[in-house]
Amino acid sequence: MIWNRPDLMNRLANLLWGLGLLLILVTGVLMVIRMPFFPVRDVVLAKPLERVQMEDIRAGIAPYIGGNFFTVDLKAIRQGAEQQPWVYRADVRRQGFGSLALDIDEQVPVARWGNEGTRTTSDWLNRDGEVFEVPDNSLGNAGQGLPVLHGPLDTGNELMTRYVRYSSLLEPTGRTIRQLDLSPRLSWSMRLDNGTRVELGRERTLNSADEQVQTFVSLYPQLVGNRPVVPAVVDLRYPAGVAVRYPASPAAASTPSDRKGKS
Template identity: 25%
Template sequence: MLLVVVAGWGGLQYAPQLFNIEIEPIELEPVMVRHIQLKGKLIHVDAEQVKQLVHERGQQGILVLDPEQLRGALEALPWIYQASVRKLWPDQLEIHIEEQRAAVLWGEQGYLNLDGVYFDAAGIKLPEQKLPLISSHQQDTEAVYQQLQQLMAILSKQSTASTIVEMAVDRRGAVTLHLQDGLLIHLGRRAITERLQRWVDQVTVVSERYKGQLKGVDLRYERGMVLQLQPKQKSKSVKR
């Protein structure tokens, strides 16, 4: 804006005048992400996959890149439990990754982490770890995982402790346990912790009486249980 001074009656007067000035736009080259500091103990996470994701999200430069959006995209990848992203000027990113810790197998395609949340196995198997398997038609993974933990805690108190190899939950919610020693335990749908506790209270006596013959036990009875013995033996009922 240009001020023009005009002399007249009453002294000096200022008459503003406006001018339009055209300026050629200046195109600045975006500052691209050139360095990534990847932190955390990575065993199953593919660093190249992380690098590719940063490349896709950072095509408009580090100034435009949203750390929170990148964090969410990283946590959507298999085997990433938590991630944090921080910009380091002028052209660096610091990414910290915490991997998923598998607690149990969920079917054939995935795992549950320590929170009971499902994550895809992405073709990775853990042969070095003997994890219990959950075969379930129920979709509430956290509830099923909590149920498994309760049952494992009860079994750990018995004198002849045996770990759970598989917990099967059918469409009706009925639970069947496969133990490491080969025993099959049918718990049904209701009061499953109480039923398993009833078995733990009597397992020593029953195991001694039918040593080497016990194949399975059906606890879906209010006042007793049905024992499944080896093929040469007949099923016998034990009443309390």
């Protein structure tokens, strides 16, 4: 038996002694790092920011900064930062001793967004087709040249995909899209920078819509020609033709709406 083995008894005693000492040491370390002797003294930005306001960031992460430098919840701080205006993505790490570094990527608006429910100018789309909201006028004049995309909720990604695709197809005409709309009934239309509205119709797949836009591109030289005005509406919803309406003007008043067959 073990009781008759002094060597085994000594080993067991040494093992228990060592485990007890380790437990005391670990407990002591945990107690020390949890004490309020190591507060988070500062939060610094890893890089300069253009639109994100540091006071907004500090207010957003303030509830999660309490406690200790070693035990502070970095995930909660990151999530608090990402809830602030203009923040696309945030990362936080311990830096030095008592300091946290925040690495923030800002939102880059590529289009103004307005859904059928609110249509607010403080809503924008980023490059991923995600809607984000910022305070009114915080974009300044930088937003004036951006296109407007309208559609039901949760269609931002689809609108962004089609905007990029249609813009590429329209390049031969020299025209750009100023507004792309998807109605509640899933009917697509777009307004160009010259004021022409192009009706594409309902529930078109991307491929069939491509064909419609390509038809418009091929007809565009004829639609414009030497006319003093550009078309007000080009309706591509017809299976065997295109309806064109020109604005009423002294030069175009005697010109009825055209109906062109697809070539």
